[in-house]
Each structure stands twice: as structure tokens, then as C-alpha cells.
Amino acid sequence: MMFRQRPENKVLILLRLLNCRMVFSESQALTFFTIEKGYEGELISDAWLKGLTDEWLILNDLLFDYHGSRFQIDTLLIAYEKIYLLDIKYWEGDHTIKEDKWFTPTGKPEKNPFHQLERCETLFQRMLHDLGFHYTIESYLIFNNPEFHLYTTSINPIIIFPTQLNRFLKKLNTKPVKLKKSYHELAQRLVDLTIEESPYKRIFPYTYEQQTKGVTCPDCNTFFTDEFICKNCGYIDEGEAAILRSVKEFILLFPGRKVTTNEIYEWCGGIRSKKVIRRVLAKNFRLMKHSRSSYSC
16 A cells, blocks of 8 residues: 655756756766656656555655654555565666675765665664654665666675566565554654655755746747747647746746746746736736735745
């Protein structure tokens, strides 16, 4: 049973909007690529876990703050008297381990995922005890990219490789036991304790001046020209819908800036008159008190 769906990745939403309107540096592009691939792997994992029986509670994307220490869990599986903590890795290429150190396909050192998983399990175990639950925890690193390979001289049972995914799922389904009410109460407690972190803290700084102004096609992200007809893919957009979409992008990217007719006219690249912009804002937003030009949601 899916108890907590994976929420939209707000960081990724912001990065996709920025990617349409500015040229990323090499490090910025790497950040975007890493987050994009990570989210792709999480969605693949969610689809894979649909093969579990109904006698499980699945919770996705949990962020906790335990006595000042923050830790995140990609996926949590609650079963009878046992909880499985899954750390999803959508890595690709040939990785290596040498003397407890991990290296990328290019030979660059990277963080040891074992250390991260151990820290997460320790903090989660302590938090569970504080809540009055004393279930066994099993933690696993799930590598679900078929293009991933790890060169290592030892076998570690907490690593699940792409070729082992189906067998691991069958193993989980061997002894399903119907869960009592207390397990559902635990799941709800964990959801209630989940905190939400501002996505703006997790990405690089950017400015309004860096952004290309205009209205983009929702299908291919190409900028419209005189009419709301995409020269690249042929998509035809309604004028009001296109402007409204651009306003929402503006609000997401720059929550501290005022939404005014002049601002949105500039943001849309002057593709429509200020009169049209003003009409769209008046129809879909409310005019702020003590102001003749600023709007709010």
C-alpha cells in the first residue's frame, strides 16, 4: 500500500525553469544533471515497488530533523515487526571501491554511500525509540540503473544490484503478514514528522538579469515569437494560458519580487500589450491592498 506518494521535486522544477532561460556553467549543469538523474531513479524505484503485496506500507521522500541533525530517507517500507530503509542510487558507469573509498568512472573520489546509509539508519533508529517503537531495521543500497557496475573484491549483502532487483522483490513478498492498526499509526506519525526544506537553499544563486525574457513552449521550451505558435514543434498555445503560465514561473523563480503589469510585461518579452497583461492579472490574481499595480495569488 502506498502510504506516502513521492512529492514533486521542487528543486528540479526550479532548475528546469532556469535551464530554459539562462546558460548554466559547468558546475551548474552538473548539479542539474545529478538531481535530474536522481529523481529519475526514484521514479523507476517507485514503479518497481508496485510489485509488492498489499501487506506493506510504502513511504517516499521523508526528511526528518532529529535533535538538530537532518537526514533524508528515499523510501521506507513498513512490514510486520521490521522496517526496510532503501537508499536509491541511479548511478551509471563503472564505479570502483579501493580500501573503503569509492571512485567515479573517471577516477574521481566520491562520498561513500555506506557512511551516509549508516548515519541515516542510526538517527532513524534513535528517533523510532523516542516514539516508542522498537522494530528491527534493515537498510539497503538500491542501484537500479542497468548501466551501473561496481568493481569490488567483497560481497556486501546490503547492496542490491540491478540484476538482483526482481529476486529481492520476490524475497520481500515471501512472507506477507497483514499489518495491524499500530503500523498505520506509525506511518502517520512519520508523515507528520516530515519537514519541508526550502528548495532555494539547495540550488546555486541566480538573478533576474540572467534570465532570457519571453514565453516558452510547454512542450519543447522554445521561446514563442510574435504569436503563441511554436516554430520548433508546432504547438499552438492560448494567449491567456501562456501568459498565466509565465506569471507562475516568475513567482516560483522570484518569490520576493512584486507581480506588476510592468514586471510581467517585461518577463514575457513584450509578446502581448500591457493592457492584455493587466487583464490576465486582474482575472487570475487579486490586487493587493494599498497598491494600484501589485498582485498576489
